[in-house]
Amino acid sequence: MDLWIGAVNLGILYAFMAIGTFITYKLYSFPDITIDGTFTTGAAVASILIVDGWNPILVLPVAFLVGSMAGFITGFIHTRFKIEGLLAGILVMTGLYSVNLHIMGKSNIPLLNSHTFVSILTEMNPGLNAELWHCIFLCLVVLLFWMLTSLFLKTDVGLTMRATGNNPAMVSAQGVSVNRMKIFGISMANGFVGLSGALIAQYQGFADIGMGIGSIIFSLAAVIIGEAILRHRSMFVKVLGVILGSIIFRLAVAMALHFGMNPNDLKLITAFFVLVTLIASGVLGSGSTGWLKYVQNQYSSNRKAFLIVFMLALLLMAGYLMLKPVILKKDSGKMVKIGLIMANNSDIVTQTRDGILSELTKLGYVNGKNCVILEKNAEGDIPTNHTIIGYYLNKQVDIYVPISTASTQAALNKIKDKPIVFATVANPFMIGAGTSPVNHPPNITGVYGPSPIGDLLAVFRQMYPGKVRIGTIYNPAYPNTVSNLRDLKKALENDKEITLEEVTISGTNDVYHAALALSNKKICAFVLINDLTVFNSFESVVRISKNSKIPIFSCDAERLKDGALIVYGFEYFVSGMQAAHLIDRINKGESPAQIPFEKYKIVTYGVNYDVARELGISIPLSIQAAADASVKNGKLTKPPFILPKEGS
Amino acid sequence: MIRIRNLHKTFNAGSLDQLTALKEINVDIGEHEFVTIIGTNGSGKSTLLNAIAGNIRPEKGTIEISGRDVTSKQDFQRAKYISRVFQNPYTGTAPGMTIAENLLMAWFRGRRRYPVISLKGSLKHQFKQQLASLDMQLEERLENLMGTLSGGQRQAVTLLMAVLQTPKVLLLDEHTAALDPKTAAQVIRLTQKFVTANKLTTVMVTHSMQHALELGTRILMMHNGRIIEDIQENEKQNLTMEDLLNKFEDIRKIEKLTPELMESLKNQYR
Numbered sequence: 001m002d003l004w005i006g007a008v009n010l011g012i013l014y015a016f017m018a019i020g021t022f023i024t025y026k027l028y029s030f031p032d033i034t035i036d037g038t039f040t041t042g043a044a045v046a047s048i049l050i051v052d053g054w055n056p057i058l059v060l061p062v063a064f065l066v067g068s069m070a071g072f073i074t075g076f077i078h079t080r081f082k083i084e085g086l087l088a089g090i091l092v093m094t095g096l097y098s099v100n101l102h103i104m105g106k107s108n109i110p111l112l113n114s115h116t117f118v119s120i121l122t123e124m125n126p127g128l129n130a131e132l133w134h135c136i137f138l139c140l141v142v143l144l145f146w147m148l149t150s151l152f153l154k155t156d157v158g159l160t161m162r163a164t165g166n167n168p169a170m171v172s173a174q175g176v177s178v179n180r181m182k183i184f185g186i187s188m189a190n191g192f193v194g195l196s197g198a199l200i201a202q203y204q205g206f207a208d209i210g211m212g213i214g215s216i217i218f219s220l221a222a223v224i225i226g227e228a229i230l231r232h233r234s235m236f237v238k239v240l241g242v243i244l245g246s247i248i249f250r251l252a253v254a255m256a257l258h259f260g261m262n263p264n265d266l267k268l269i270t271a272f273f274v275l276v277t278l279i280a281s282g283v284l285g286s287g288s289t290g291w292l293k294y295v296q297n298q299y300s301s302n303r304k305a306f307l308i309v310f311m312l313a314l315l316l317m318a319g320y321l322m323l324k325p326v327i328l329k330k331d332s333g334k335m336v337k338i339g340l341i342m343a344n345n346s347d348i349v350t351q352t353r354d355g356i357l358s359e360l361t362k363l364g365y366v367n368g369k370n371c372v373i374l375e376k377n378a379e380g381d382i383p384t385n386h387t388i389i390g391y392y393l394n395k396q397v398d399i400y401v402p403i404s405t406a407s408t409q410a411a412l413n414k415i416k417d418k419p420i421v422f423a424t425v426a427n428p429f430m431i432g433a434g435t436s437p438v439n440h441p442p443n444i445t446g447v448y449g450p451s452p453i454g455d456l457l458a459v460f461r462q463m464y465p466g467k468v469r470i471g472t473i474y475n476p477a478y479p480n481t482v483s484n485l486r487d488l489k490k491a492l493e494n495d496k497e498i499t500l501e502e503v504t505i506s507g508t509n510d511v512y513h514a515a516l517a518l519s520n521k522k523i524c525a526f527v528l529i530n531d532l533t534v535f536n537s538f539e540s541v542v543r544i545s546k547n548s549k550i551p552i553f554s555c556d557a558e559r560l561k562d563g564a565l566i567v568y569g570f571e572y573f574v575s576g577m578q579a580a581h582l583i584d585r586i587n588k589g590e591s592p593a594q595i596p597f598e599k600y601k602i603v604t605y606g607v608n609y610d611v612a613r614e615l616g617i618s619i620p621l622s623i624q625a626a627a628d629a630s631v632k633n634g635k636l637t638k639p640p641f642i643l644p645k646e647g648s
Numbered sequence: 649m650i651r652i653r654n655l656h657k658t659f660n661a662g663s664l665d666q667l668t669a670l671k672e673i674n675v676d677i678g679e680h681e682f683v684t685i686i687g688t689n690g691s692g693k694s695t696l697l698n699a700i701a702g703n704i705r706p707e708k709g710t711i712e713i714s715g716r717d718v719t720s721k722q723d724f725q726r727a728k729y730i731s732r733v734f735q736n737p738y739t740g741t742a743p744g745m746t747i748a749e750n751l752l753m754a755w756f757r758g759r760r761r762y763p764v765i766s767l768k769g770s771l772k773h774q775f776k777q778q779l780a781s782l783d784m785q786l787e788e789r790l791e792n793l794m795g796t797l798s799g800g801q802r803q804a805v806t807l808l809m810a811v812l813q814t815p816k817v818l819l820l821d822e823h824t825a826a827l828d829p830k831t832a833a834q835v836i837r838l839t840q841k842f843v844t845a846n847k848l849t850t851v852m853v854t855h856s857m858q859h860a861l862e863l864g865t866r867i868l869m870m871h872n873g874r875i876i877e878d879i880q881e882n883e884k885q886n887l888t889m890e891d892l893l894n895k896f897e898d899i900r901k902i903e904k905l906t907p908e909l910m911e912s913l914k915n916q917y918r
Contacts, residue, residue, distance in 0.1 A: 156752070156761040159745070163753050166742035170750075173701075173740065174809075175727030175758035233746075233793070 003394035005131040007254035007387070011247030012138045013203055014222065016196035018246040019149055019239065020189035021219035026227075026238075028165040028185055031216060033089035034074040035193040037096025038067045039212035042197025044100045047109040047207035056116045060198055067194020068187040070096055075183030097506070100209055101476060107209040108405075108479040109201075112412055112432030116202035146243055150236040158235075161185050193219075200383075205413030206431075208382050208406070209477045214267060221270050222246035253384075257376070257391045267381075336587050337372045338365075339397035341388050343406040344380040346532050347558050348572050352403045352424040355576020356583075363584050378407065385410035399583055403576075405431060405480055412444065419592045422446030423579035424572050426480040426530070428597060442593035445586075447578045449570055449600040451484055451530045451555035454491040456568040459605070460527060460553050461495070462620055463566075470525050471501040471518035471550075473511060473541070475533035484529040484555070508533055512540035519548040526552045528559075530569075538562050549615050557604035560629060561636045565611045567629075570600035574641050581643070602641055604629050649849045650677040650700065650817060655709035657695055657873075669695040670706065671873040677866075682843055682850040684860040686892075687870035688899075693853045696870070697821050700851065702726040714816055728758030731810035733803065733823040740806030743795030747786065747805060750794050751775045754809030778808060782838060800831030804838055811842045818843065820852035824859070836863070857892055867892075871899050 017039060024032035042063040049059045070092060078088035101107065118134070125133045152158045163171045164181040172178050193215070201207040226245025230237050249270075256269075340356065342349050353375070360373070367373040374397060378384035385407050392400060393414070400420045402408040408422040409431045422428065425448045434440025460470070472488065474481045485502075492498055501521045503514040511534055518526065526541060528534060534541065535556060542563035545552050551565035560567040578598055586592055606629030612619050629638040655673040660666050669692045677683055685693040698704040700711060702723035710719045713729050731754075734740050741750050752767045752775075772790060780787040782804045786797075794802060803823060810818055820839065824832035836859060843850050854860055860867055867884055869877035869892075877895055879887060 151765070152763060154767070155763040155765050156756060156767075157763045159749055159752055159767070160756075160761050163742045163745060163749070166744040167739070169734070169739050170742050171753060172724045173727060173732050173734075174753045174756070175724050176753075176761075177722075177724045 002129075002131050003254050003258065003387075003390040004251065005129075005135045006390040006393075007250040008247050009131065009134050009138055009203065010200075010383070010386070011250035012135075012142045012243070013199045014196060014218070014250065015142060015243040015246040016145070016199065017193045017215060018219045018222035018226075018242045019145075020192035020196070021216065022223050022226075022239070022242045023161070023185055023189040023192075025220065025223060026165075027162050028182060030078075030085040030165075030182075030186075031089075031220060032071070032074060032186055032189060033086060033216045034070055034092045034096070034186075034190055035219065036212045036215045037093040037100065038070045038190045038193045039197040039200075039215045040100045040207070040209060041070055041096055041103065042067045042194030043201035043207035043211055044103040044109070044197075044209075045194070046198030047111055047201050048103055048105075050111055050114050050116060050202070051109060056114075056120065056202055060195055063194045063198035064191040065194075067197070068191035070194070071187040071190025072183060074190070075186035078186070079179035079182055097209070104207060104209065106479060106482050107477040108409070108431075109207045110409060110430070110432045111202060111205050111207070112409070116205070117199070118202055118205075142243055146236075146239055150239045153235045153239070204383065204386050204410065206409050210380075211382050214381075217267070217270055217274060218249065219246070220274050222249045224274060225249055253387055254390065257384075257387055258394070335371050336399065337374065337395065337397045338399045338401060338583060339374045339392040339395070340376070341385060341392070341400065341402040341407040341411060342375070342377040343382075343385060343402075343404040344532075345377060346404075347535065348424060348530075348532075348556075349403050351558070351572040352576040352579070355573035355578075356401065356403075356423065356580045357576075359577040359580035360583065363580060365584075382406055382410075386414070389414050399586060401579065401583065408433070408446070412441070416443065418443060419586045420444045420446070421579050421582045421586065421592070422448070424448075424575045426450050427483045430479065430483060434597075437597040437599075440593075440597065442591070445582055445592040445595040445597060447575045447582070447598045447600065449575075450487050451570065452568055452603060453484065453488045453529060453555055455603075456527065456553055456555055456566075457488075457491050457495070457498075459566055459568055459623060460525060462623060463617075464524050467497045467499075468525075469499045469501060469521065469523045470527045471503070471521060471523035472527055472529055473503050473505060473514045473518065473534050474529055474531045475505050475507075477506065478532055481529065481531040481533075484531070488527070488529050505533060508537035511537040512544070515541045515544040519544050519550055523550060525550060525565075528552060528554045528556075528564075530555050535559070545611075546614060551611070551615055551617060557606065557629070560604070560606040560608055561631055563608070563611055565608055565615065565617065566623070566627075567604060567606045569604060571602050571604055571641060574602040574643070575600050577641065577643055601644055604638065606630060606638075610634065649679045649681070649714055650675075650851070651710075651712040652676070652700075653710045653712075655696075655699060655706050655711065657692075657699060657704060657706045661707075668873050670699065673709070673873075673875060675868065675875060675878070677849065677851065679849055680847045681866055682848075682864035683852070683866045683868055684864040685851065685853045685868045685870060686855075686857065686860050691870040692873040693868075693870045694821060695873075697819055697851060697853050700817070701730055701732055701819055729816040730819060731757060731813075731815035731817075732819045732821065733806050733810050735822040735825050737799040737803040737806065737826055740809065741794045741802050744793065746791050746793055747779070747797075748772055748775055748790045750805065751778075751809060751812060754812045757809075757813050757815075759813075778812070779805075781841075782808060784834075798831075800827050800835065803827060803831075803835050807835065807838055807842065811846055811848065814846050814848070816849060818848045818850045820850065820854075822853050822855055825855055839863070857889055861887060861889065861892070869895060 017035065020035055024030050045066045046059040046063045049062060050056055074088050074092045077083050078085050121134055121137055122130065160171060160176055161181060164178055168178045222245040223242055225248050226241030229244060230241035340353060342353060365371045376388040378388060389410055398418065400411050400415050400418060402411040402422050403424055405425050408425050411420050412433055420443055423446055425446065427450060428448045429435060433444055474485055476482060492500055501518055501523055503517055505511055505514050526545065538559060541552060554564040554567045555569040557567050557569040557571050578601060582595060585595065605627045607619055607623060607627045608631040610631055652673055652675045655670050657670040658666060658668045673696060687693045695704060699706050702721055710717055718726050748767060776787045776790055784801055784804055786801065824835050827835060840863060865881045867879040868875050
């Protein structure tokens, strides 16, 4: 049941954002894309203030204000400089990305151990199920919000806003500045979006630089669903429709997950759904003819039928939910349920997963025979991590296995009384999982480790002594990257003869230019810290490396075959193997509280002789002797992974 | 009431399509005067009205309304003094809102709006009574959407909205041109009624020679951006359709209009 109540809660919190879109899109016919940025801004401001010790309720009006300031800028450049609304929104949204990074100082702020509205609610809980208690409270809040918003839209100011969207020439003739009214409305809408961001950040326990992506489509979907199910002129009904639309949309996400759909397809389906509804409802212009007109007529005359089908679907779902415990009891028996949560599809994550699965098999776990192994991938979408956990809660998973930082953060926040075994997290302490490998929350353990950048530098020094210049590229939007960069700078403090040239990027498209810029700065090598964005376009760096004969040193073992000269890094496959052993120990009765966090146990030290030949670099014999992996004539050789025995 | 000095407006200045719409317009319109403006297409009559309303910024000259220089004020700032009815019956009202809500917009013309709900009992009752004065059975449709009304009905409501708060100046921009003759006559009757009842200072642009003769106290005839005739009340009383057409004939002589153009002009004003 937690999955569905959790979805309702998310829907309520996202409803504030949907109301913002309702104002811009329905009242002003101007789908304001600024909100993709404003949502994060609200979350960023709230988190930074909460970490600073502010009252979590007091930060909400601040988030509203800051959000409305962003909206003000969009409205201002749209009206004052006559820049098309969509473009004005895109401009401000793009700029907000940098502003948000500056507000947060890093790309992710955990609120796990901070005082949030959720922790306040938990303190007041009279003993109900946590999600249910949140839901009851949030329903009351949204009820109040519904009344106030609807009433506001009926006031003289609210009416003037609606009239401004409906017929600007008319309100202008009645002495109202259309520009001022537009700016006011867009500001207010973005205020609500900022508020929504602040609430979501507190609810999910962190703010993240990427959390706003796609907001406009999701809130458009909510508005459109609301319009389809409730059609009435009354503002009360309209606003209620938007709130319900938001809840239904989140339920749909949960349902998609429940029935095993890839959550990443949800974006495509949502976009498609929004488009079809727009066409069907004739928003895209009235001059349609032929079949299009037929579809539009069908839609407008059969809205009731649509509603009935929708209700039936809901009934079916409710029926299924009621029967489900009976169905589930049949097959799942007493087998341990292990739920893997993956944040994305990167090498690092999939390697870890493969490691876990292969080692679990070796330890005698067979999926479906003596255990149930569930796998879900959030495909890079942060809120989806949350929904996956809700889904697992519903499936009564026994051991939660989040892979990578984002998933672990979500699990930490929601799972308090079941064991969590995380894998491949650079720095678990940064996201609030305790203060040391032994001092951690009682239900959590896992495998972690910062990349061995110091060791990589030592190898680099063997080849390039004296006064040298090195270059690195990174995307400051990833918390792991920022922590890796800090480690690199720390290692460089002991070696004043190395000058570090750094170039920041915001996406894979920037990597080529960044590498080019570095090659022009007379660096002797690329020393790359672990960064998903750089790894995703590693080819770009390799091309520059070959053209300008500058070698690549990397902390990621996987990059050896891709064209790095030297790698010195952990094997994430091994991280997975280690995690599998921890899962096994917990399943056999050990308490995670007694298991210290483990560091990665196997390092790969590799040399790519093909690259050395191509770049005209000779590898010192000492390195040749020490390295345990190599690429020669296109062939990768690596020692097999054998975990050292416990305690050794 | 309205004082216009040396008003000058050129469209597309400096380009091949350069068009001088207003040339040295000097005119005074007194309180309670009802002026009709007639003229050929492109004579500048609509431009003059838009300049008074503030939709068009002149490059030279000044406009004063009851002693205040409003030349640099935008249209919504002038709405405190001026109310308007447009040629297009759909311009003056918001179709997605109810009749009552539209009337409320006009109720607050030129005034500050606060987040309070004014549209309730007593005000609705007042709106209902005023709608009854239109004689269009709209008083029971206060909660209907504006978009469900016919063009004529919408124009009548627009007219009511324009006088809901008595304006210093009422501007009518060919406000019956898009209506069928029967509805047009009805709207003209209402116009007469409201203007007389409130003693409004009115400027009406019209294409109908008959309306110009029947309504108002003064006629301005425009051509090529200038006011070429200013017919005051005493002269207007004895004016006939024939006289007006002769005046157009005079323009023809001065401007050397082709007979075809003259013919189309006559047709237009028949």
